[in-house]
Amino acid sequence: MTRTPVNVTVTGAAGQIGYALLFRIASGQLLGADVPVKLRLLEITPALKAAEGTAMELDDCAFPLLQGIDITDDPNVAFDGANVGLLVGARPRTKGMERGDLLEANGGIFKPQGKAINDHAADDVKVLVVGNPANTNALIAQAAAPDVPAERFTAMTRLDHNRALTQLAKKTGSTVADIKRLTIWGNHSATQYPDIFHATIAGKNAAETVNDEKWLAEEFIPTVAKRGAAIIEARGASSAASAANAAIDHVYSWVNGTADGDWVSMGIPSDGSYGVPEGLISSFPVTTKDGTYEIVPGLEINEFSRARIDASVKELEEEREAVRALGLI
Numbered sequence: 001m002t003r004t005p006v007n008v009t010v011t012g013a014a015g016q017i018g019y020a021l022l023f024r025i026a027s028g029q030l031l032g033a034d035v036p037v038k039l040r041l042l043e044i045t046p047a048l049k050a051a052e053g054t055a056m057e058l059d060d061c062a063f064p065l066l067q068g069i070d071i072t073d074d075p076n077v078a079f080d081g082a083n084v085g086l087l088v089g090a091r092p093r094t095k096g097m098e099r100g101d102l103l104e105a106n107g108g109i110f111k112p113q114g115k116a117i118n119d120h121a122a123d124d125v126k127v128l129v130v131g132n133p134a135n136t137n138a139l140i141a142q143a144a145a146p147d148v149p150a151e152r153f154t155a156m157t158r159l160d161h162n163r164a165l166t167q168l169a170k171k172t173g174s175t176v177a178d179i180k181r182l183t184i185w186g187n188h189s190a191t192q193y194p195d196i197f198h199a200t201i202a203g204k205n206a207a208e209t210v211n212d213e214k215w216l217a218e219e220f221i222p223t224v225a226k227r228g229a230a231i232i233e234a235r236g237a238s239s240a241a242s243a244a245n246a247a248i249d250h251v252y253s254w255v256n257g258t259a260d261g262d263w264v265s266m267g268i269p270s271d272g273s274y275g276v277p278e279g280l281i282s283s284f285p286v287t288t289k290d291g292t293y294e295i296v297p298g299l300e301i302n303e304f305s306r307a308r309i310d311a312s313v314k315e316l317e318e319e320r321e322a323v324r325a326l327g328l329i
């Protein structure tokens with residue numbers, strides 16, 4: 001194999017998403033079946049041994065594309081030469097913790113990681129933030145990396161996108177493969193807005209096919225938006241395999257392009273499109289090509305959608321204000 005390996009850094013590598021993610025990266029599902037990879041696993045010091053255990057298992061899979069694994073607790077080492085950064089490790093909200101405490105604790109993680117990316121990553125680095133609150137953590141990392149083009153910092157809403165595809169397929173008796181052009185707008189939180197007004201099912205408009213605004217408002221949107229909490233309730237732990245799957249989908253689409261006539265949802269820095277204030281990392285419909293993405297232009301936003309997009313964007317603005325007040329951006 002002559003191709004230069006792609007350096008993929010995964011933070012929180014010993015966590016549950018890490019465990020569901022690393023084997024799929026090493027098998028070629030993140031970047032492509034012909035792309036060799038080197039893995040860098042970043043963990044906090046007490047979790048290094050667990051990360052070593054995962055690395056032993058990766059070795060034992062004898063993946064032909066896996067050309068090396070480094071394990072470290074130093075972000076400067078982990079991001080040295082990184083082409084792809086998957087920022088999964090984050091501080092979860094614990095009992096009695098206020099939102100400000102959570103943002104501050106995550107600032108302590110994402111600010112130094114953003115700086116390490118700024119100082120050490122490869123020129124073509126692409127960053128996906130998975131760790132919650134993902135959009136605002138991405139903003140913190142981005143602010144600490146002024147030398148990296150801002151658009152390289154993205155947040156994951158592909159899990160929400162995938163959840164919405166399945167709910168819509170179930171309602172309409174179709175398959176997810178029949179559905180195109182679905183959009184998640186806003187924050188990866190309960191305020192997110194899954195939009196089916198531009199989506200198609202086997203070529204027909206999805207909202208017209210469903211023709212049930214009550215289902216849309218009272219079932220579809222809350223089911224998708226609160227799915228993360230429902231998974232936690234059911235499993236006693238947050239989504240892991242589906243989150244890892246969405247991270248794979250996000251990066252694969254970004255690197256390898258979207259299909260003609262379709263788009264995906266990504267949390268990306270707003271350019272002011274659709275009334276989302278510039279710079280907020282908000283979810284949009286995007287097409288991708290040659291490793292870059294573009295917001296789908298010119299969609300008509302009806303009143304139903306406008307109110308919901310605005311509510312989620314307002315929450316993102318409040319989070320941005322909170323991290324600004326904490327001096328994190």
Ligand SMILES: NC(=O)c1ccc[n+]([C@@H]2O[C@H](COP(=O)([O-])OP(=O)(O)OC[C@H]3O[C@@H](n4cnc5c(N)ncnc54)[C@H](O)[C@@H]3O)[C@@H](O)[C@H]2O)c1
Nearest residue numbers: 012014015016017042043044089090130131132156159243
């Ligand atoms: N955006 C999404 O759609 C989505 C979906 C599911 C989960 N999540 C979020 O992903 C994050 C990870 O979830 P998980 O289930 O893997 O959690 P987990 O607790 O199982 O694992 C997190 C890991 O991160 C590590 N970590 C903590 N601080 C670190 C640091 N500074 N550097 C490197 N590693 C560090 C921990 O040691 C732990 O091993 C959580 O914030 C979760 O809420 C996001």
Ligand SMILES: O=C(O)C[C@H](O)C(=O)O
Nearest residue numbers: 132227228229231238239
């Ligand atoms: O970790 C969580 O709080 C939930 C997660 O973001 C999810 O959407 O499954």
